[in-house]
Amino acid sequence: MQKFIITGGNRLNGEIELQGSKNSALPIMAAAFLAKGKCTLESCPNLTDVYSAARILNSLGSKCSITGNRAEIDSTVVSGSKISETLMREMRSSIMFMGAILGRMGECTFSVPGGCELGPRPIDMHLAALSKMGAEITDINGEITCRMPKGRGRGAKISLSFPSVGATENIILCAVLAEGETVINNAAREPEICDMCHFLRRCGARIKGDGESHIVVEGVESLHGCEYRIMPDRIAGATYLAMTAAAGGAMILKNACIAEMEPFISVLEQTGCFICAADNRIYLRRGGRLKAIRDRIRTMPHPGFPTDAQAVLMAALITADGTSVFEENIFDCRYRHTDALIKMGADIQVMGKAAVIRGVKRLHGADVEATDLRGGAAMAVAAVGAEGITRISCISHIDRGYENFEDVITSLGGKIRRE
Ligand code: UD1
Numbered sequence: 574m575q576k577f578i579i580t581g582g583n584r585l586n587g588e589i590e591l592q593g594s595k596n597s598a599l600p601i602m603a604a605a606f607l608a609k610g611k612c613t614l615e616s617c618p619n620l621t622d623v624y625s626a627a628r629i630l631n632s633l634g635s636k637c638s639i640t641g642n643r644a645e646i647d648s649t650v651v652s653g654s655k656i657s658e659t660l661m662r663e664m665r666s667s668i669m670f671m672g673a674i675l676g677r678m679g680e681c682t683f684s685v686p687g688g689c690e691l692g693p694r695p696i697d698m699h700l701a702a703l704s705k706m707g708a709e710i711t712d713i714n715g716e717i718t719c720r721m722p723k724g725r726g727r728g729a730k731i732s733l734s735f736p737s738v739g740a741t742e743n744i745i746l747c748a749v750l751a752e753g754e755t756v757i758n759n760a761a762r763e764p765e766i767c768d769m770c771h772f773l774r775r776c777g778a779r780i781k782g783d784g785e786s787h788i789v790v791e792g793v794e795s796l797h798g799c800e801y802r803i804m805p806d807r808i809a810g811a812t813y814l815a816m817t818a819a820a821g822g823a824m825i826l827k828n829a830c831i832a833e834m835e836p837f838i839s840v841l842e843q844t845g846c847f848i849c850a851a852d853n854r855i856y857l858r859r860g861g862r863l864k865a866i867r868d869r870i871r872t873m874p875h876p877g878f879p880t881d882a883q884a885v886l887m888a889a890l891i892t893a894d895g896t897s898v899f900e901e902n903i904f905d906c907r908y909r910h911t912d913a914l915i916k917m918g919a920d921i922q923v924m925g926k927a928a929v930i931r932g933v934k935r936l937h938g939a940d941v942e943a944t945d946l947r948g949g950a951a952m953a954v955a956a957v958g959a960e961g962i963t964r965i966s967c968i969s970h971i972d973r974g975y976e977n978f979e980d981v982i983t984s985l986g987g988k989i990r991r992e
Contacts, residue, residue, distance in 0.1 A: 576966045577979065580988035581938060581959035584822035587985045589813060591828040592976040593618045593642065594806040597768040599666045600742045601803060602626040603673040604769055605646040606635055607750060608776045610798025617644040617803055618976045621969065625664040629656055633674065647798070648677075655682040664973075668696055668739060671719065672746030675708060679724040685715045698733055698740040705729040706747055706755065728753030728792060736761035736786065736874045742769060748790035749778040757788040763875040764833040768804045775799035805830045809975055811837045811882040812950050814857050817985070818846050819889040819958035823858040824985060831855060837882050840870060844893060865895030865932055872901050884910045884951035891919040891955060893932040900926050910948030913941035917955055917963065938963040943970040950975065957987045 593616035603626070605612040617623060617639065627644070630637040634652030638645050654674050661667050661684045674681040685696070700719075704710055706726040708719040726747050733740060741761040746769075748755035760766075762784055770783035776799050779791040805828050817824045818841060831838075831850045838855070842848050844863040849856045872880040880903035890897045891914060901907045908928050911921045916939040920931040938961030943949025949971040956963035965971075968991070971978055979989045 574966060575968050576964050576992050577953060577968050577971070578990050578992055579938070579953060579956040579963045579965065581820070581936075581956050581961060581963065583820065583957070583986055583988055585817045585820045585824055585957070585985040585987055586822045588825040588827055589981050589984060591805040591810050591826055593803040594765055594768065595620055595622060595974050596763075596808070597765040597803050598623055599626050600669050600746070600765065600769045601772045601801070602630060602637070602644065602646065603669045604746060604773050604776070606630060606633065606648050606651065606670065606673040607677050607746065608796040608798050609649050611645065611647045611649070612776070612798045613800045614644040614646070615642065615800070615802040617642050618806065620973060620976060622664050622666060622973045625660065625667065628663075629660050629667055629670055632657065632660060651677065654678040654680045658684040665694060666739075668699065669742060671699065672703070672743035675703060675719050675721065676726065676747045676750040679721040680719065682716060682718045685717060698735070698737050699743045702731045702733070702740060702744045703747055705731055706744075706751060726751035728755040728790075730756045730758070732758040733760065735759070738763050738766065741766055741788070745770065745773070745780060745788065745790055748792060749773055749780070749796065751792040753792055755790045755792070758786065760786050760788045761874055762786060764804065764807065764830065772799070772801045775801055804833070807834045807837070808879065808881040808947070810834055810855070811879070812885045812954065812975070813981065813985070814841060814855065815885040815889040816954045816957050816982070816987070817857050818844060818859050818863060819892065819954050820987070821859050821958070822986070823856070826855040826857070827853065829853055829855045836876050836878050837886070840866060840878055841886065843867070844889070863889060863893035865890060865893045865897040865930075869898045869900050872899070872903050874903070880904060880907060881947050883907060884947045885954050887928065887930060888914060888951040888954035889958075890930050891921070891933060892936060892958060895932055897930045897932075899928045899930070901928070902926065909944040910951045913939070913944070913952050914955055916941055917959055919955070935960055937961050940964045940966070943967040946970050946974045953978070953982070953989070957982065957989070
């Protein structure tokens with residue numbers, strides 16, 4: 574089991590190039606299963622979750638190879654419609670493949686993804702929508718099979734009870750090759766959904782309204798390959814900005830998606846950091862001590878404050894002057910990182926959905942265990958700004974979402990090594 578050893582207390586300075594988005598790359602890789610042709614994806618991040626997606630594609634008969642940040646996926650000839658239990662367990666996002674496999678093959682078998690570190694992750698909305706599109710669904714001892722009796726799904730009007738990112742993506746993936754028109758009401762508006770739709774349109778799909786809560790997909794007979802560049806990762810960007818805010822110093826984030834990061838940046842600015850964003854670059858400088866955020870920080874579906882950035886911002890606010898309050902509205906178990914932060918000297922009180930952070934003057938290093946992807950990253954944010962040495966174990970969680978994490982931090986002048 575590898576660890577990150579971080580010696581805190583150094584200000585960060587320098588420029589970094591933002592990696593491609595994990596949450597875009599995964600659904601786009603699933604979408605490439607729909608195209609009868611070769612897709613080339615640029616800016617594909619080197620992450621364990623991306624390799625898991627490549628393994629799923631290859632297990633289904635697609636040819637997927639990754640060289641550097643380029644993924645080549647050829648799904649001209651595909652053979653499988655079942656995702657093995659082992660691959661399902663490797664990555665919860667493998668549920669993303671359900672809509673694509675069903676759309677291409679008319680049938681799909683997979684095991685129920687269990688709960689994960691964020692608590693139970695039900696897929697009821699995904700299944701209800703696919704059933705509206707004509708899928709017959711059977712569940713035998715946790716092995717779920719969805720089958721389109723006519724081989725092809727049919728368009729449907731679907732209203733989601735909550736704007737689920739994964740359900741919206743799965744519906745679109747199933748709808749692009751379905752017969753007729755599919756309408757999604759109360760669709761999720763996350764930028765990564767738009768990125769997947771841009772990719773699908775390049776392949777010949779007809780989709781309108783992505784980025785809004787009313788999406789219309791008109792099914793087509795087939796899709797072809799294309800070349801596509803994956804959007805930058807707004808959550809990795811938020812993490813490095815939060816880290817510089819926590820440690821002090823100045824940084825430039827290059828290849829940044831400014832508009833998509835706005836819900837995060839507008840909150841971070843309230844800490845007193847100087848932030849200037851233009852031409853795909855974000856400059857951040859922290860002078861004195863951070864200020865606490867006065868208004869409750871409520872995680873909401875996009876364009877609200879992103880749940881994925883809650884933990885990393887919290888890590889920066891631990892040493893801010895005053896009290897900040899978070900309200901986590903998306904996931905039930907998203908405060909699991911707080912015990913580790915408390916061990917490092919933070920004053921955090923969790924009460925149901927709320928977490929109250931009373932700013933302390935300084936943090937100290939400690940031995941902590943990453944609990945989940947963003948929670949683990951939050952521990953690193955706190956550690957870079959803390960006095961002394963922090964050892965973070967279970968870093969496989971962090972490797973799921975951050976490309977060359979230690980190299981990026983080192984290039985900013987942080988002291989971190991993998992052991
Ligand atoms: C995606 C992101 C994840 C992010 C989340 C919210 C990827 C790979 N992951 O996850 O990083 O934190 O969006 O922005 O893109 N729910 C149900 N039933 C369903 C589906 C969802 O009850 O059928 C609930 C979930 O338990 C959760 C909430 O809806 O409480 C939001 O989930 P959802 O938007 O679906 O998140 P994911 O797509 O899993």
